[in-house]
Amino acid sequence: MYLNNFQSYIFGAILIFFLCFAACEKGILNGPLLSYGEKVELQKSQSILFGTNTSDGLKLTVNTINDSRCPKDVNCIRAGEAAVKITIYDIKENSATFDLYYGDKSHFKPDTVNFSIDKKAYKVILFDVNPYPQTSTIQDSLKAKLTLLNN
Structure with missing residues (x-):
């Protein structure tokens, strides 16, 4: 028994839906895997997985890096700071977004955040944002040096 055209289209649409769903389900936690506590340097839009495996790990993504620190070759009144916005996801797509700061500690902005995901x-x-600013170089490849610990 052959399928008519309408049945073929319905069958094909269902098949494509399930293939896309399966690909999306696996896609949230893919990429290199680091142990909790390992330091990593990431550029804007880069991600890394922390954990023992992809089924129980967390994905850390650097959303933005802004650096307003005083360049090495300039005398400034204020030291300035680097701000890094990150988002952390678990396999269930629960997420948490934070702003972390490096540099001028006089404003009491955090370089460390305690949080919980799925209890x-x-x-x-x-830890750092590199490279340190200089007036003689353009900073287009800033990297945030950070880690994730499980408590």
């Missing part, structure tokens, strides 16, 4: 406690730490 599990974690800590994210920003």
Whole structure:
């Protein structure tokens, strides 16, 4: 028994839907996998997985990096700071977004944030933003050095 054209289209649409759903289900936590506590340097829009495997890990994505620190070869009144916005996802697509700061500590902006996702406690730490600004170079490849710890 052959399928008529309408049945073929319906069958094809259902098949494509299930293939896309399966691809999306696996896609949230893919990429290199690091152990909790390992330091990593990421540029804007880069992601990394932390955990023991992709089924229980967390994906950390750097959304933006803004650097307003005083360049090395300039005398400034204020030291300035670098701001990094990150988002962390788990396999269930729960997420948390944070702003972390590096540099001028006089404004008490955090370089470390404690948080929980799916009733599990974690800590994210920003160690540095590189390269340090200079007036003689254009900074188009800023990297945030950070880690994720499970508590």
